[in-house]
Amino acid sequence: MAPSLSGDPIISLRGVTKVYGSGPTAFQALKGIDLDIAQGDFVAVMGPSGSGKSTTMNILGCLDVPSAGEFLFKGRHVEKLDRDQRALLRRRYLGFVFQGFNLLSRTTALENVELPLLYRGEDGKTRYQSGMAALDKVGLKDWWDHTPAELSGGQQQRVAIARAIVTQPDVLLADEPTGNLDSERSIEIMELLTDLNRNSGITVLMVTHEPDMAAFARTIVHFKDGLVDGIENRVKA
Amino acid sequence: MLGTTVILALRAINRHKLRSFLTTLGIIIGVAAVVTMVTLGNGATAAVREQISSLGANVLQLRPGQGFGRGGGGPRPPDFKPQDLTAIENQLTGVRAVAPMVQSSGTAIYEGSNWSTTVYGTTAAYFEVQSWKADTGRLFMPEEEEAGKPVCIIGNTVRTNLFQGNDPVGKRMRIKGVSCQVIGTLATRGQGGFGDQDDVVVMPIKFVQRRFTGDRDISQILVAVDDAYDTGTVQASLEELMRERRKVKPGAEDNFNVFDTKQISDTLTGTTTILTQIVAAVAAISLLVGGIGIMNIMLVSVTERTREIGIRLAIGAVAREVLMQFLVEAIVLSCLGGLIGLFLALIASVAIAPLMQVPFIFDIKVNLIAFLFSAAIGVVFGYFPARRAAALNPIDALRHE
Numbered sequence: 001m002a003p004s005l006s007g008d009p010i011i012s013l014r015g016v017t018k019v020y021g022s023g024p025t026a027f028q029a030l031k032g033i034d035l036d037i038a039q040g041d042f043v044a045v046m047g048p049s050g051s052g053k054s055t056t057m058n059i060l061g062c063l064d065v066p067s068a069g070e071f072l073f074k075g076r077h078v079e080k081l082d083r084d085q086r087a088l089l090r091r092r093y094l095g096f097v098f099q100g101f102n103l104l105s106r107t108t109a110l111e112n113v114e115l116p117l118l119y120r121g122e123d124g125k126t127r128y129q130s131g132m133a134a135l136d137k138v139g140l141k142d143w144w145d146h147t148p149a150e151l152s153g154g155q156q157q158r159v160a161i162a163r164a165i166v167t168q169p170d171v172l173l174a175d176e177p178t179g180n181l182d183s184e185r186s187i188e189i190m191e192l193l194t195d196l197n198r199n200s201g202i203t204v205l206m207v208t209h210e211p212d213m214a215a216f217a218r219t220i221v222h223f224k225d226g227l228v229d230g231i232e233n234r235v236k237a
Numbered sequence: 238m239l240g241t242t243v244i245l246a247l248r249a250i251n252r253h254k255l256r257s258f259l260t261t262l263g264i265i266i267g268v269a270a271v272v273t274m275v276t277l278g279n280g281a282t283a284a285v286r287e288q289i290s291s292l293g294a295n296v297l298q299l300r301p302g303q304g305f306g307r308g309g310g311g312p313r314p315p316d317f318k319p320q321d322l323t324a325i326e327n328q329l330t331g332v333r334a335v336a337p338m339v340q341s342s343g344t345a346i347y348e349g350s351n352w353s354t355t356v357y358g359t360t361a362a363y364f365e366v367q368s369w370k371a372d373t374g375r376l377f378m379p380e381e382e383e384a385g386k387p388v389c390i391i392g393n394t395v396r397t398n399l400f401q402g403n404d405p406v407g408k409r410m411r412i413k414g415v416s417c418q419v420i421g422t423l424a425t426r427g428q429g430g431f432g433d434q435d436d437v438v439v440m441p442i443k444f445v446q447r448r449f450t451g452d453r454d455i456s457q458i459l460v461a462v463d464d465a466y467d468t469g470t471v472q473a474s475l476e477e478l479m480r481e482r483r484k485v486k487p488g489a490e491d492n493f494n495v496f497d498t499k500q501i502s503d504t505l506t507g508t509t510t511i512l513t514q515i516v517a518a519v520a521a522i523s524l525l526v527g528g529i530g531i532m533n534i535m536l537v538s539v540t541e542r543t544r545e546i547g548i549r550l551a552i553g554a555v556a557r558e559v560l561m562q563f564l565v566e567a568i569v570l571s572c573l574g575g576l577i578g579l580f581l582a583l584i585a586s587v588a589i590a591p592l593m594q595v596p597f598i599f600d601i602k603v604n605l606i607a608f609l610f611s612a613a614i615g616v617v618f619g620y621f622p623a624r625r626a627a628a629l630n631p632i633d634a635l636r637h638e
Contacts (some may be wrong), residue, residue: 063551063631084555093554101637102548106252116242117553163552 001198008075009036010203011060012169016069018055029055037219039170042197042204047223053207054175060205061094061173073221074170078152091119095164095202099176101156103148109135109159110144116167121144134162138192152235161192165202170206172196174206178213190216239565242558246566250573253538260534261574263527264614268578268607269585270520275603276586278513280595282506287503288426288434295468296366297475298496299458314492316454325458329474331466336363337455339445343413345391345438347399352394356412356438358445366461374406377441383594385443387417392435393425412438415448449600468497526616527574535567535622546626547634560627565621568612575611577583579604 018030037043047053056234058064059071062078063086071078074093078086090096095116113131122130135141137227138158148156157177164172165170174193194216197204206217214220220232250257301314302500322337339358344351359361361377364370371390381388389412396405405419417440426434446453462471472495479485479493539546547557554562590597 057634061551084557087550087555089553090551094553096551101546104545104548107248111248115549118245119549119552119554119558121241204595216329 002018004200010074011035011037011221012070013056013059014058014064014072016059017070018052018059018067019067027101029064029226030059030066030111033226033228035204035228037203040197041199042194042216042218043206044217045205045207045223046209046211046220047229051223051229052226053223055107056206057175057207061096062089062173068074091116091167092113093170095167095169095172097157097160097164097172097174097177099179101148101153101160101180103156103159104164105145105149108145108147109140109151111160112148112159113162116163120167130166131162134161134166137165137196138162152185152190154179156183156186157189158192161189161196164194165197167202167220169202169207171203174204176207176209178208178210183212186213187209204236239561242561243569245562246569249562249566250569256503256538257536257570257573260531261527261570261577263530264524264574264611265527265578265581267520267524267527268325268575268611270523271517272579272582272603272619273585273589273605274516274520274599275513275595276582276598277589277595278509279598279600279603280517280586280590281593282509282513282609283598284595285505285509286502289498289505295460295462295464296498296590297460297468297472299460299475299493299499300496301515302492302599303494304493312418315483316456317454317458319455321479322455322458324478325460328478329460329471331463331471333463334362335461336360336364336366336459337442338363338457338459339442339450339455340457341413341445341449343449343616345395345399345410345412347408349402350399352395352398354392354436354438356440356445356449358440358442358449360442363439363459366459369426370424371421372424373404374419376421382441382443384626385447387415387443387444388441389417390418390421390423390439391419392423392437392439394433394436395438396422406482411439412440414550417444468499472497502546524610524614527611528571528618531567531571531615532618532622535563535619536625538627539563539622542626543629543634543637547631547637550629550631551635556627559629560623563623563626564616564619567623568615571611571619572608575608578611582607608616616634 013035015034016030016033017028020027020029027193033052045053045057046087054214055064059066062073062081065071065079067085069079071091076089081089087184104115110128110131113134117127117130132141132144135144138161140155140158140162143151143155148159150197168187172193177193178189181189190213193204195203204217206213208214216227218235222229222232249301281583300316301316317337319337322335325332326335336359341358342354343356344353360380360382364376374390376390377388380386387409387429391399391405399405399410400408405422408419409416410419411417423435423437423439442455460471465560476491476495480491483492549559577602587597
């Protein structure tokens with residue numbers, strides 16, 4: 001049974017807007033978003049392109065800041081943090097999985113997974129142990145010395161997930177993680193994310209186009225024209 | 238933090254071995270060129286110094302006139318007389334040996350071969366002053382000197398060109414149309430500051446005066462100072478003696494000059510040092526070009542690795558860490574290039590020094606400075622690309638194709 005979602009939300013957006021450019025060419029990507037995400041939730045973000053879901057994900061990933069409004073992450077006002085402070089926040093609490101995997105080429109799976117630990121200043125032994133544990137979790141322990149070119153797409157995405165969870169983050173942000181995979185591989189990845197959400201207590205935020213993938217989530221947030229169009233709660237009683 | 242960036246830099250270099258090597262090529266060549274030039278230059282300086290000291294340490298050269306080749310009007314100052322030589326031998330203290338010299342040039346002929354060379358007329362004391370030994374045969378006998386007999390001792394260049402592989406001792410050759418017997422050959426001295434020192438035929442001075450110069454004048458006197466005496470003091474008393482003998486009025490300029498070989502040595506080594514510095518400066522420009530090469534490739538590398546930088550930033554690298562990574566990469570590359578350059582310079586110097594007939598002298602200071610300089614180039618030319626990498630926006634960098 002899924003754990004109950006209670007307590008303060010880990011993420012809160014209040015009246016968040018985002019404007020790109022200025023003057024007559026200015027484009028308002030977000031027109032005032034209010035959103036709460038509970039700790040331990042599995043959220044799928046859906047919507048047509050240009051609806052503001054990518055912009056929202058960039059803000060939630062602390063890669064970008066809102067033009068106006070508040071973004072509270074674990075009670076902290078992220079919109080007031082500078083570039084380096086947000087980098088430290090990402091390092092500490094967030095993990096990223098991308099559609100294009102974004103692994104370092106010519107670099108072994110283990111070295112890719114160890115990368116976030118390097119920035120955390122962990123020593124070699126810890127990096128090795130945690131890196132191997134993360135690879136084990138995604139079922140690629142035996143592939144640790146393979147470079148991305150030697151791995152299939154599904155395997156590459158699993159290495160990317162191992163890299164995202166190696167620091168035991170609070171939140172995992174996945175931007176169309178199955179967009180480049182066939183349906184069988186996609187389901188494997190979704191099962192892996194579901195498992196991480198249930199058993200490791202990681203809050204998962206995922207952008208997807210495919211209703212089949214969104215079906216794995218507990219909450220589905222629909223975006224349209226820079227606004228939240230609806231929130232679907234799929235928790236079965 | 239620094240340890241992490243060094244690991245990251247080494248991994249990045251390891252991923253692109255060929256490119257890294259090409260990047261450092263400029264530094265490798267620059268460092269190798271500078272260090273080789275300076276090492277060979279130092280060797281050349283040492284060789285010049287050594288050859289001059291082989292002219293005889295503490296030797297004073299007495300010549301008529303002032304300095305080298307001071308032409309102009311006025312009567313030519315007179316040469317020295319045999320009495321001057323006797324006076325120096327008898328009246329000057331602190332003298333180990335005194336040798337008179339006259340010089341003439343001419344062609345030496347033996348069987349079919351002929352060779353244009355220099356004839357020195359002197360006494361056996363000349364070899365003592367110059368610390369020059371016979372290789373085969375013998376030096377002059379006192380009676381040969383006294384009578385001015387037609388005997389000669391030949392240098393190695395003359396021996397090679399006239400006699401090829403044959404033993405010349407005892408053979409008769411012709412010099413300036415006069416027949417003379419070879420009684421000895423001289424040990425090789427090689428190229429000196431004054432040209433080929435082995436291209437010489439040495440004969441008794443009385444013979445050269447009688448047959449070639451036509452008078453009893455002596456054009457140069459070499460005075461070897463006893464080690465126990467100060468060269469400066471002996472030089473001063475020699476000058477005083479000669480002013481008196483040549484009747485130079487008080488206050489008038491000397492009509493002769495005394496040259497200390499040490500002075501020549503200093504002048505020549507000074508010249509070689511300046512030449513070395515000029516060549517090294519030219520080579521240093523190639524180091525600068527090498528630095529620009531590093532900057533160039535690092536800039537390309539930043540563009541090419543934009544997505545990688547985006548990944549690092551998304552994972553939580555702060556701008557300073559990305560800057561440090563690229564900076565350290567540039568520094569590691571230039572330091573590696575410096576080390577390889579030093580190694581090549583070592584090989585090149587060891588190989589070339591014997592060809593140039595100069596000793597190989599390993600100067601740790603030169604190597605250290607060249608290495609630090611290459612590291613500094615890494616810092617200077619790596620900073621700009623590194624700053625560009627650190628300034629990238631993670632979202633744009635991640636989207637970069």
